[in-house]
Amino acid sequence: MDNSIEKKIYDLIAAKISGRASADDLRQLEQLLSQYPEFRFLNDELSKPAYDTEKALTHAKEAYLAHYYSKLYLNQQQKRDEWEQKIRLQYILKKVNPL
Numbered sequence: 001m002d003n004s005i006e007k008k009i010y011d012l013i014a015a016k017i018s019g020r021a022s023a024d025d026l027r028q029l030e031q032l033l034s035q036y037p038e039f040r041f042l043n044d045e046l047s048k049p050a051y052d053t054e055k056a057l058t059h060a061k062e063a064y065l066a067h068y069y070s071k072l073y074l075n076q077q078q079k080r081d082e083w084e085q086k087i088r089l090q091y092i093l094k095k096v097n098p099l
Contacts, residue, residue, distance in 0.1 A: 001036065008032065009039050017046055 012029040015021035021029070033040050 005032070005036070009036065013039075013043050013046055016043075 009029070009032050012021065012025055012032065015025050016029060029043070033043055
Protein backbone atom coordinates (compact mmCIF):
# COMPACT_ATOMS: atom_id res chain seq x y z
CA MET A 1 0.00 0.00 0.00
CA ASP A 2 1.15 3.48 -0.82
CA ASN A 3 2.04 5.67 2.18
CA SER A 4 -0.07 8.50 0.76
CA ILE A 5 -3.17 6.28 0.91
CA GLU A 6 -2.38 5.32 4.49
CA LYS A 7 -1.93 9.00 5.39
CA LYS A 8 -5.20 9.84 3.63
CA ILE A 9 -7.05 7.20 5.68
CA TYR A 10 -5.56 8.57 8.91
CA ASP A 11 -6.49 12.12 7.90
CA LEU A 12 -10.06 11.10 7.07
CA ILE A 13 -10.45 9.19 10.34
CA ALA A 14 -9.13 12.22 12.24
CA ALA A 15 -11.54 14.51 10.39
CA LYS A 16 -14.43 12.15 11.18
CA ILE A 17 -13.55 11.98 14.88
CA SER A 18 -13.11 15.74 15.17
CA GLY A 19 -16.43 16.37 13.44
CA ARG A 20 -14.99 18.35 10.56
CA ALA A 21 -15.40 15.64 7.90
CA SER A 22 -17.72 16.51 5.05
CA ALA A 23 -20.16 14.06 3.50
CA ASP A 24 -17.67 13.54 0.66
CA ASP A 25 -14.90 12.84 3.19
CA LEU A 26 -17.06 10.24 4.91
CA ARG A 27 -17.93 8.56 1.60
CA GLN A 28 -14.27 8.53 0.62
CA LEU A 29 -13.32 7.06 4.00
CA GLU A 30 -15.90 4.28 3.63
CA GLN A 31 -14.62 3.52 0.15
CA LEU A 32 -11.02 3.34 1.37
CA LEU A 33 -12.03 1.19 4.34
CA SER A 34 -13.73 -1.20 1.92
CA GLN A 35 -10.55 -1.37 -0.15
CA TYR A 36 -8.26 -1.62 2.89
CA PRO A 37 -10.21 -3.52 5.57
CA GLU A 38 -7.17 -3.67 7.88
CA PHE A 39 -8.04 -0.07 8.84
CA ARG A 40 -11.68 -0.89 9.67
CA PHE A 41 -10.90 -1.99 13.24
CA LEU A 42 -8.86 1.17 13.87
CA ASN A 43 -11.68 3.33 12.55
CA ASP A 44 -14.29 1.50 14.61
CA GLU A 45 -12.26 1.68 17.82
CA LEU A 46 -11.40 5.35 17.43
CA SER A 47 -15.01 6.18 16.62
CA LYS A 48 -16.27 4.73 19.90
CA PRO A 49 -16.84 7.14 22.78
CA ALA A 50 -13.95 7.33 25.24
CA TYR A 51 -16.22 5.86 27.92
CA ASP A 52 -19.75 4.63 28.20
CA THR A 53 -21.68 7.56 29.66
CA GLU A 54 -24.58 5.35 30.77
CA LYS A 55 -22.23 3.03 32.67
CA ALA A 56 -20.41 6.01 34.16
CA LEU A 57 -23.69 7.55 35.32
CA THR A 58 -24.85 4.25 36.82
CA HIS A 59 -21.51 3.84 38.58
CA ALA A 60 -21.70 7.38 39.97
CA LYS A 61 -25.23 6.77 41.29
CA GLU A 62 -24.18 3.50 42.91
CA ALA A 63 -21.16 5.16 44.52
CA TYR A 64 -23.31 7.99 45.85
CA LEU A 65 -25.89 5.58 47.29
CA ALA A 66 -23.19 3.46 48.90
CA HIS A 67 -21.67 6.56 50.47
CA TYR A 68 -25.06 7.89 51.57
CA TYR A 69 -26.12 4.63 53.21
CA SER A 70 -22.77 4.12 54.89
CA LYS A 71 -23.03 7.65 56.36
CA LEU A 72 -26.62 6.96 57.39
CA TYR A 73 -25.62 3.68 59.02
CA LEU A 74 -22.65 5.26 60.78
CA ASN A 75 -24.85 8.08 62.03
CA GLN A 76 -27.40 5.60 63.39
CA GLN A 77 -24.63 3.54 64.96
CA GLN A 78 -23.17 6.67 66.54
CA LYS A 79 -26.59 7.63 67.96
CA ARG A 80 -27.04 4.09 69.29
CA ASP A 81 -23.60 4.21 70.90
CA GLU A 82 -24.39 7.58 72.50
CA TRP A 83 -27.71 6.26 73.79
CA GLU A 84 -26.04 3.16 75.27
CA GLN A 85 -23.40 5.36 76.88
CA LYS A 86 -26.12 7.55 78.47
CA ILE A 87 -27.91 4.46 79.77
CA ARG A 88 -24.67 3.10 81.26
CA LEU A 89 -23.92 6.46 82.85
CA GLN A 90 -27.43 6.65 84.35
CA TYR A 91 -27.05 3.12 85.68
CA ILE A 92 -23.68 3.96 87.26
CA LEU A 93 -25.03 7.17 88.76
CA LYS A 94 -28.00 5.32 90.28
CA LYS A 95 -25.66 2.73 91.80
CA VAL A 96 -23.42 5.43 93.26
CA ASN A 97 -26.23 7.75 94.32
CA PRO A 98 -29.46 5.74 94.71
CA LEU A 99 -31.62 8.79 95.50
